[in-house]
Amino acid sequence: MMFNNYRLPLLALLLSFPPLSNAEVFPAHMDPVLAMPINNPGPAVRASRLEPIKVTVFLHDDIPANTRASINDSYFSAWRTEMESITGRKVEIKYIANQAPFNNLKYQNVALDPLLQQLGSDVYEYIRRNNIEISSYRTNKFLLLTKNSLNASNAGVAYLGGTTAIASMATYTSPAHELGHLLNGTHERSAVLYNGWWCESYIFPTRIAFRSNCYRYSDGNREAIAAYISDAP
Numbered sequence: 001m002m003f004n005n006y007r008l009p010l011l012a013l014l015l016s017f018p019p020l021s022n023a024e025v026f027p028a029h030m031d032p033v034l035a036m037p038i039n040n041p042g043p044a045v046r047a048s049r050l051e052p053i054k055v056t057v058f059l060h061d062d063i064p065a066n067t068r069a070s071i072n073d074s075y076f077s078a079w080r081t082e083m084e085s086i087t088g089r090k091v092e093i094k095y096i097a098n099q100a101p102f103n104n105l106k107y108q109n110v111a112l113d114p115l116l117q118q119l120g121s122d123v124y125e126y127i128r129r130n131n132i133e134i135s136s137y138r139t140n141k142f143l144l145l146t147k148n149s150l151n152a153s154n155a156g157v158a159y160l161g162g163t164t165a166i167a168s169m170a171t172y173t174s175p176a177h178e179l180g181h182l183l184n185g186t187h188e189r190s191a192v193l194y195n196g197w198w199c200e201s202y203i204f205p206t207r208i209a210f211r212s213n214c215y216r217y218s219d220g221n222r223e224a225i226a227a228y229i230s231d232a233p
């Protein structure tokens, strides 16, 4: 099932669901995908060998200590397997805690466009200050992981094809969803799949507890992501 214009049916969904009360019944669309700001840098200089996909995950201070040990298994392990299968590249995920300004960023109930632009600036400053070598921004992505949703209806936010996104732990698929946007995946190409029961592919824009998670991208988004990554060294 695909929406030609997801904004219209989602408005109805937003109105028909109760306020956010628990993570199992996430009531609204996952996120807005914002238009890319014009100052976003393009792919950097090409190298000669096939690079791994490197994801840096900054952990917000509000993530409880007793849940941190399971973050990789619960939110990233299946995604890594999916990505390595799609692209044929290794996926390296680095988790970084206690790193200002990411660990204490005020992210709840604020305007999303300025929030994401500020986060992007902070990430580029982090790259510069730490002399991190970036062979291509297509294979180097940065994610701020938070405990809570951004607001009553958004579990994350990203620019399509951008470098930096925010994902919350409100749904198990939010990190894969936002990383998918950074890799050029879209809501329009997402799908509800049927495999004995209905499940939502990673970038499907609504999370409804009645359906399960597929823990994979739709065929259309797999193609889009593979094409996006294939342009990187």
Ligand SMILES: [Zn+2]
Binding pocket: 030, 031, 032, 033, 177, 181, 187, 203, 205
């Ligand atoms: Zn989305």
